[in-house]
Amino acid sequence: MNNSPITTSIFDLFKVGPGPSSSHTIGPMKAAFDFLKRLEQLPESTIQTAGSIQVYLYGSLSATGRGHGTDRALIAGLLGWQPESTDPAALLALLKDPTVTYPVQVGERAFHLGVETIHFERKKYDSPYANTVVFKLMDGENGLYEEEYYSIGGGFILRKGEEPADQSAISVPYPYQTMKELKAQLKIHNLTLEELMLANETALTGRSVKQISSRIDLILDFMHKAVRRGLRHTGTLPGSIKLRRKAPLLFQQARGLVQSSDSFLIFLNSYCLAASEENAAGGIVVTAPTSGASGVIPGLTYLAKHHFHYDKATLRAGMWAAAAIGFLVKHNASISGAEMGCMGEIGTASAMGAAFLTYCAGKPIEAVEAAAEIGIEHHLGMTCDPIGGYVQIPCIERNAMGAVKAYNAFLLATAGTPANQKISLDAVIKVMKATGRDMSTKYKETSEAGLALSATEC
Ligand code: SF4
Known part of the structure; x- marks a missing residue:
């Protein structure tokens, strides 16, 4: 377990980028x-000696990278593109024609990247993380310079050998690592959850409360734009499954019903599917906490x-x-499907949605904790086995199911006395970690x- 206080920014958790x-x-x-x-x-002399840039994928990145568009994402990053400002159509067009190469200028040299640059390695590789990528600057067969990175879920990366930031040097006014410690801080300082989180975020990022609040509004706006686009877009999603989009159909169906429990659920289903289908199509979404699970919170916040x-x-x-x-x-388990299976992605999103x-x-806060605990508890053991490596089946419907479970977790947690909940959030997160292992x-x-x-059979 990481023994430092939590110092993640809300904007590292909710990130804008292409699916x-x-x-x-x-x-x-x-x-x-x-x-x-x-x-x-690097020194210009090293660059001048080099013949090519090669990229090697291992583990889950190799196994499902094609369906997830990892090759296109790598070329885009090497071309200097950043997730938030990437044009999804331009990203989808990369590597479409295998004969096309893309020039990357480094100093005086242009390296030409294409399908030959990316290697989906099947052999076992000794790595501490499931998603590993190695970049090499080559002179023929000889490596001149290399870096190894781990993609640890939710768009977070680590570089091999890089000293993790000295967490003890990052100080927040209200440190906590567990829900128990968070509740203690709230009680000691007589703060609301929002006040505590804002104070920590301000200390972490140096942004004012006003700047942070307007950025959260913007994140919500990105989420809701993805929902609205998905409610409009029809047709078939990219990839060999030829899965048809369903969100617009559900939305029309809900609008045609008189207000009922069915229409409420169908509206929620349509919102979650809309954002998830946009994600599957490579559209701009918000990680919540991951892109695979980027339909749950957008669907629930749109409903709210x-x-x-x-307001x-x-x-x-x-x-x-x-x-x-x-x-x-x-902090205490993982939000990565490659580490935890789908309970780490949709399970976490559902718990976050229940807390929301x-x-x-x-x-x-006791009810918030109980809702989140229920959200995770009923996703324990859920596997990640996307067909063809595409984030489509079971992922898209799973977002709707995660949101519906979040809603039910909210109903269950707010009936009776939340303090009577027998399993704590900290305990269920520990179980999640052990189950994932x-x-x-x-x-x-x-x-x-x-x-x-x-x-x-599809
Ligand atoms: S099955 Fe779940 S964890 Fe796996 S890719 Fe789909 S949404 Fe992500």
């Missing part, structure tokens, strides 16, 4: 961009805005509760088992 996968698209793009910047620091008519301040407050849960899971709904409804790698974003093996 379909934070670990397989956004993370590799960031790693490639970082490698490019490091190449630019348009059906419950919550901006309430939505923002709910986002802090969602972030707190995401931070706790990331509960906090927006004005319930106390025991789960076979076949079920952790490798498409080697489970639903992925039914691909031939």
Whole structure:
């Protein structure tokens, strides 16, 4: 366990970027961009000696990287593109024609990158993380310079050998590592959850409360734009499955029904599918906490805005509760499908969504904790086995299911006395970590088992 306080920014958890996968698209793009910047620091004589840039993918990145568009993301990063400002259409067009190469200028040299640059390695590689990518600057067969990166979920990356930032040097006014410690801080300082999180974020980022609040509004706006686009777009998603988009159909169906429990659920389904289908199509989405799970929170926040008519301040407050849960899971287990299976992605998103709904409804921290605990508890053991490596089946419907479970977790947690909940959030996160460790790698974003093996029947 990491023994430092949580020092993740809300904007590292909720990141804007192209789909379909934070670990397989956004993370590799960031790693490639970082490698490019490091190449630019090398002596010109080294660059002049070099013949090519080669990229090697291992583990889950190799197993499902094609379906996730990892090759395109790597080329984009080496071309100097950044996730938030990437044009999704331009990204999708990369490598479409295998004869085309893309010039990357480093100093006086232009390296030509194409399909030959990326190597999906099948051999076992000794690495501490499931998603590993190695960049090499080559002179013929000889390596001149290399860097190894790990994509650890949600678009977060680590570089081999890099000293982790000295967490003890980063100080937040209200340090915590667990829900127990977070609740103690709230009680000792008589703060609301939102006040505590804002104070820590201000200390971490140096941004003012006003800047942070308007950035959260912008993140919500990006989420809701993805929902609106997905409600409009029809047709077939990219990839060999030929999966048809369903969100617009569900939306029309819900609008045609008189207000009922069915229409409420169908509206929620349509919002979650809309954002997830945009993600699968490579559109711009917000990691929440990952791209694969980028339909749950957008769907629930869209519902909260348009059906419950919550104002901006309430939505923002709910986002802090969602972030707190995401931070706790990331710190004490993992939000990566390659580490935890789908319980790390949709399970975490569902718990974050449950916390969002509960906090927006004005319930106390004990109820927020209970809702999040229920959200995770009923996703324990859920595997990640996307068909063909595409973030489509089971991912898209799973976002809707995660949101529905979040809503039910909110209802269950707010009935009766939340303090009577027998399992704490900290305990269930520990169970999640242990379950992820025991789960076979076949079920952790490798498409080697489970639903992925039914691909031939699709
Ligand atoms: S099955 Fe779940 S964890 Fe795996 S890619 Fe799909 S959404 Fe992500």
